[in-house]
Amino acid sequence: MRWMLICAVLFLPATSHGQDIAELARRNGFKDIKLGSPVDSVKGAVFVKDMVELKEFDTKLYNVKNPAYEKIGDVNVISVQLKVYNGLIYQIIVTTPKDPRIMKGLEKSYGKATYSIRTESYYWRVPEEISLVYKGGKKDVVLTYHAYPMVKIMYGDKKKKIEEVADDF
Numbered sequence: 001m002r003w004m005l006i007c008a009v010l011f012l013p014a015t016s017h018g019q020d021i022a023e024l025a026r027r028n029g030f031k032d033i034k035l036g037s038p039v040d041s042v043k044g045a046v047f048v049k050d051m052v053e054l055k056e057f058d059t060k061l062y063n064v065k066n067p068a069y070e071k072i073g074d075v076n077v078i079s080v081q082l083k084v085y086n087g088l089i090y091q092i093i094v095t096t097p098k099d100p101r102i103m104k105g106l107e108k109s110y111g112k113a114t115y116s117i118r119t120e121s122y123y124w125r126v127p128e129e130i131s132l133v134y135k136g137g138k139k140d141v142v143l144t145y146h147a148y149p150m151v152k153i154m155y156g157d158k159k160k161k162i163e164e165v166a167d168d169f
Helices: 002-017 022-027 100-110 148-167
Strands: 045-053 057-064 079-085 088-097 114-116 121-126 130-136 140-147
Touching: 022 100, 022 121, 022 130, 045 079, 079 148, 088 148, 100 121, 100 130, 100 140, 140 148
Parallel strands: none
Antiparallel strands: 045 057, 057 079, 079 088, 088 140, 114 121, 121 130, 130 140
16 A cells, blocks of 8 residues: 555656647647638738649648747747648648757647657647647758648548549449
8 A cells, every 4th residue: 555655656746747638639730820720810821832732632832921930939930831721721830940848848748759660750649630740850840730630621522523523424
C-alpha cells in the first residue's frame, strides 16, 4: 500500500504536466486559423496559385501576411500557408526557424509526439479529425496541420463526379 502511494505521488505530476491530444482537436488549427473554415475568414490571406493535390483535386495555395501570426511566443514565424479546397481550409503549413522551444511547446500542449522513421518527422493525430506533423530541417521547422474531414469531402466530391459520368451512359 505504501509503495503504491509513493508511486502515485511521484508519477502523478508527470502525467498531469502536459495536456492530451484532445487539445489538438479542440484548437483545430493554428492560432485563430481553423481547419475547415472559409479562407475568406483569415485576415491577410493572399492567393498564390492553383494546384492539384494528390494528383486529382483542384486546390488553391494562399500565403498569410498578418502580424498576428508572425510569432509563436518569442520564436519568429517565417511563413504561414493555407491549402484550400472549394474555399475551405484543409491544410495549414507554418514554417519557423529551428528552435527547440517549438517542440517543447507542442509536447506541453499535446503530449509526447510519435516519431515516424519513414518520414523522419514527429506527429500528433486525433483519428478521423486532425493531425499535426513536425518536420525539422537543417535551418527550419515545418508544422503541418491537416483536416481529415476535408479529405473525406474531397473524395466524396470525386465519387459524385464519377457517378454523374456513369449516369450519362
